[in-house]
Amino acid sequence: xADNNSSRADALGVSPGEVEQFRGYLMxxxxxxxxxxxxxxxxxxxTLLAAVEGGDRFSGKSTVKTxxxxxxxxKIIDQVRRQxxxxxxxxxxxxxxxxxxxxxxxxRADGHWQNFPADWGDPGNALExxxxxxxxxxxxxxxxxxxxxxxxxxxxxxxxxxxxCKELDITATNCWVMLHRARLSLRExxxxxxxxxx
Amino acid sequence: MHIPTCRETSALLSQTxxxxxxxxxRVGLRLHLVVxxxxxxxxxxxxxxxxxxxxxxxRDDHPPR
Numbered sequence: 001x002a003d004n005n006s007s008r009a010d011a012l013g014v015s016p017g018e019v020e021q022f023r024g025y026l027m028x029x030x031x032x033x034x035x036x037x038x039x040x041x042x043x044x045x046x047t048l049l050a051a052v053e054g055g056d057r058f059s060g061k062s063t064v065k066t067x068x069x070x071x072x073x074x075k076i077i078d079q080v081r082r083q084x085x086x087x088x089x090x091x092x093x094x095x096x097x098x099x100x101x102x103x104x105x106x107x108r109a110d111g112h113w114q115n116f117p118a119d120w121g122d123p124g125n126a127l128e129x130x131x132x133x134x135x136x137x138x139x140x141x142x143x144x145x146x147x148x149x150x151x152x153x154x155x156x157x158x159x160x161x162x163x164x165c166k167e168l169d170i171t172a173t174n175c176w177v178m179l180h181r182a183r184l185s186l187r188e189x190x191x192x193x194x195x196x197x198x
Numbered sequence: 199m200h201i202p203t204c205r206e207t208s209a210l211l212s213q214t215x216x217x218x219x220x221x222x223x224r225v226g227l228r229l230h231l232v233v234x235x236x237x238x239x240x241x242x243x244x245x246x247x248x249x250x251x252x253x254x255x256x257r258d259d260h261p262p263r
Contacts, residue, residue, distance in 0.1 A: 028255050103205070111203025116236030123246045127253050136254060154216065155251045161216050172217075180212040187243050 014055035014064055019048050022068050029069070032140060033076050033152040034083075043075040073157055077167065080149065084168050087145065102144075102181050106188065117187065120195045132194060139189035143182060150175060151182035202226045207237045211244055 026047060030040035050071055051058075058067050106114050126132040143151065150168070153159045159167070161175050170178075202210060207230045210223055219227065231238055 025255060028257070032251070032254075107203075107205040111205040113204045113208075113236050116204075117239040117243060119239055120243060120246065123243070123250075127250065133254060133257065136250060155248060156255070176209070176213050176216055179216060180209050183212050183215075183244060183247060184208065186247055187240070190243075190247070 014051055014058050014067075016048075016052050018064060019051045019068060022065055023048065025065070026068060026072050029072060029156060030076060032156050033149075034079055035141065035145070035148065039079055043072060043079060046075055047072040076157065080153070080167065083149065102185060106184055118191055118195060120191070123195070126194065135190065135194045139186055139193065142189055143185055147178055147182045147185065150178040151186075154179055199229070200226065201229050204230075204234060204237055207231070207234070208240055211237065211241050215244060215248060 023044060026044045027040060030043050031037070034040050034043070047068060051068055058064065062070075108114055140148065150164060153164045153167070154161075161172050164170075164175050165172055168175075207227060210219060210227045213219065214227075231241065
C-alpha cells in the first residue's frame with residue numbers, strides 16, 4: 001500500500017522545472033501588490049521552494065499555476081499584514097494627499113468632471129503594445145502607497161471588500177472610497193500618459 | 199429623485215465593481231449615464247482597467263502544458 005501511495009505522489013509531484021516557468025508571472029503578481037523588488041523576490045522564492053518541497057500535496061484538481069498562486073497569495077497576505085502594521089491605513093496620511101485632495105482636484109465644486117474622461121477608442125489595442133505595459137507599470141507605481149495596497153488586494157489578489165476590510169481593519173465605506181480614489185488616479189495617469197497621446 | 203452628479207456617479211460606477219448597488223442607486227446611475235458621455239467613458243475605462251490588470255499578469259506566460 002505504501003508503494004501505491006508513493007507512486008501516486010510521484011505522478012502528481014511537481015518538478016522544479018515545472019514551477020520555474022511561472023516565476024515571471026508570480027513576480028509580476030507579487031510586485032504589483034508589494035511594490036518592492038526584494039520583498040517580491042523573497043515571497044516568490046519561498047513560494048517556489050514550498051511548491052517543490054510540498055509538490056506531493058498538489059492535488060491535480062487545479063492547474064499548477066492556480067496552485068502556485070494560492071501559495072503565493074498566503075505569503076503575500078502575511079507581508080501585507082506586516083506592511084499595514086508598519087504603515088496603518090488610517091494613520092499618517094502625510095506621505096500622500098488626503099482622499100479629499102485627490103478627488104477634489106478631478107471634480108469641480110458643482111460635481112462635474114474637471115476634464116471629462118476622453119474616448120479611449122478601442123483600448124484593447126493597447127494590450128498588444130509593449131510600451132503600453134511600461135506606462136501601465138509606471139502608473140501603478142505612481143499610485144499612493146496605501147491606495148495601491150487596497151487596489152491590488154482587490155484587483156490582483158481578487159479579495160472581496162469584506163476580506164480586505166478584515167485584513168486591514170478598515171470599514172467597507174473606507175474601502176470603497178480608497179478603491180474609487182485608486183481607479184480615478186490610475187485612469188487619470190493612463191489617459192495623460194497613454195491614451196491622450198494616441 | 200436625486201440624479202447623482204459626475205462625482206457621485208464615478209463613485210457608484212467604481213462600487214459596481216465591488217458590491218451590488220441598491221435599486222435606487224442603479225436607477226440614479228442609469229439616469230445620469232443617459233445624459234453624460236464623460237461618465238459613460240469612465241464606465242468603459244473601469245472595465246478596461248480591470249481587464250488590463252489581469253492581462254498584465256498573464257502577459258509573457260508560456261502556455262500551460
